[in-house]
Amino acid sequence: xxxxxxxxxxxxxxxxxxxxxxxxxxxxxxxxxxxxxxxxxxxxxxxxxxxxxxxxxxxxxxxxxxxxxxxxxxxxxxxxxxxxxxxxxxxxxxxxxxxxxxxxxxxxxxxxxxxxxxxxxxxxxxxxxxxxxxxxxxxxxxxxxxxxxxxxxxxxxxxxxxxxxxxxxxxxxxxxxxxxxxxxxxxxxxxxxxxxxxxxxxxxxxxxxxxxxxxxxxxxxxxxxxxxxxxxxxxxxxxxxxxxxxxxxxxxxxxxxxxxxxxxxxxxxxxxxxxxxxxxxxxxxxxxxxxxxxxxxxxxxxxxxxxxxxxxx
Numbered sequence: 001x002x003x004x005x006x007x008x009x010x011x012x013x014x015x016x017x018x019x020x021x022x023x024x025x026x027x028x029x030x031x032x033x034x035x036x037x038x039x040x041x042x043x044x045x046x047x048x049x050x051x052x053x054x055x056x057x058x059x060x061x062x063x064x065x066x067x068x069x070x071x072x073x074x075x076x077x078x079x080x081x082x083x084x085x086x087x088x089x090x091x092x093x094x095x096x097x098x099x100x101x102x103x104x105x106x107x108x109x110x111x112x113x114x115x116x117x118x119x120x121x122x123x124x125x126x127x128x129x130x131x132x133x134x135x136x137x138x139x140x141x142x143x144x145x146x147x148x149x150x151x152x153x154x155x156x157x158x159x160x161x162x163x164x165x166x167x168x169x170x171x172x173x174x175x176x177x178x179x180x181x182x183x184x185x186x187x188x189x190x191x192x193x194x195x196x197x198x199x200x201x202x203x204x205x206x207x208x209x210x211x212x213x214x215x216x217x218x219x220x221x222x223x224x225x226x227x228x229x230x231x232x233x234x235x236x237x238x239x240x241x242x243x244x245x246x247x248x249x250x251x252x253x254x255x256x257x258x259x260x261x262x263x264x265x266x267x268x269x270x271x272x273x274x275x276x277x278x279x280x281x282x283x284x285x286x287x288x289x290x291x292x293x294x295x296x297x298x299x300x301x302x303x304x305x306x307x308x309x310x311x312x313x
Contacts, residue, residue, distance in 0.1 A: 005046050007079060010072050012039035013051065017069055020058045081279045094281040096125045100139050102150030103132040103199055103225055104167050104270045106244050109302055110149055117290050124283045132224065134209050135202030140275065146284050152273045161271040162292045165302045168243040170265045171212070172255045174235040184260030191263075192217045197228050197237035212240045212266075240265060244302070 015025040016036065026033045044051050051065035061069060101110060118126045131139060136150040141158075152159055173182070177194070196217045201209065213219075220237045222228045229245055231237050233254060249255040259265050272291045274280065280288070 005043050007076075009039045009043040009046075010076060012036045013043055014069065014072060014076055016040055016052070016059060017061060017065075022059070093121065093123050094283045095123070096127050097147070097284055097287065098127040098129070098139075098145045100129045100131050100136045100145045100148040100150070102130075102136040102148060104151055104242065104268055105149050106167075106242075106302060109298060113291070113294060113298060117287055121283055121286070130224070131202045132199050133201035133203065133211070134206050138203040138206045140273070146280070147272060147274045147287065149270065149272055151268045152271055154269075154271075158275055158277045159273050160276040161273040162288075162295050163299075164270045164272060164291075164295055165299045167268045167270050168265065169212070169240045169268065170243050170246070170250075171238065171240050171258050171263045172232060172246055172250070173238040173258055174233055175253060175256055177235050177238060177256075178258075182256045182258055184258075185262070186258050186260060187262045188214050191238065194218075195220050195237035197222060197231045197239040199223070199225065199228060 012025065012029065012031070012035075015028050016022055019025040019028050022037050022040075023033055025031075026036045029036065040052065047068070049064045049068065050062050051068060052059045053062050053065075099114065101107065114126065114128070118124065129139065129145070131150075136145070136148040137152065139145040140148050149164070152161055154161065180190070191214055194217070196214055197220045198213065200221050200223055220231060222231060225242060225245055228239055229241060229249075232239055232241070233249065238258075246255050250257060272288075272295075274284075274288065
């Protein structure tokens with residue numbers, strides 16, 4: 001290769017692949033068709049490789065092109081992250097931060113935490129979203145969130161996290177909902193004839209995940225935990241609820257826990273999480289440090305406000 005290929009050549013090649021053709025790529029890049037065509041041809045010439053098969057109606061990757069494109073995308077992402085980071089450094093503070101609160105969160109405490117931080121950073125606007133089940137993960141990995149407050153897969157090397165608290169989930173029914181005595185030996189098959197209330201996964205393209213689902217049971221799907229709680233209180237269904245949302249109703253006997261050997265519930269770990277493999281601006285890093293500093297106090301507040309360790313009986 002006499003001359004090294006440029007970032008512009010790579011961007012043209014990447015856009016042609018993603019757009020499916022030279023004309024579509026030219027429109028996306030606001031370049032002329034000949035300019036994009038020439039950039040890709042130059043790249044192929046310098047590499048000594050045929051990257052695109054142009055014989056069909058739509059261009060497609062050759063085997064070599066597919067392999068090269070995978071590696072090129074990594075470089076292009078890093079360049080974009082570097083450009084974004086430089087822009088954030090140049091402006092001193094980000095103009096916005098995107099935070100997603102998941103359905104595991106006790107909202108009053110987490111919103112108070114965010115409120116205190118952003119009151120001291122008025123030039124950075126908080127873009128706050130609420131998502132359920134796999135929705136927070138999808139936003140984070142799609143690049144639509146800077147930070148999520150939810151549960152995560154801690155084995156994922158792309159993530160870093162701060163532990164906030166444990167959230168026990170307990171299966172509950174309204175008083176009088178079941179035609180048989182409530183006990184700790186209720187089996188899943190005994191609940192199959194009763195409507196199970198579940199939360200709708202807000203993910204847009206990720207594979208849906210099912211939690212606590214009873215196979216064959218009729219389902220009532222709701223948008224959030226508060227609606228789910230009301231459905232259960234009204235005797236219209238049963239389901240697993242975060243303990244912090246139903247503890248008062250359990251104490252008053254309005255709801256009954258059916259936790260036992262066969263319906264054990266589970267405990268989720270609520271964390272603050274962000275991408276380890278991406279650059280973060282100065283305010284994002286200040287927020288991260290702030291959450292890390294506040295985490296022990298938040299954990300104590302949460303554990304004092306609901307008996308997380310108490311048995312659900």
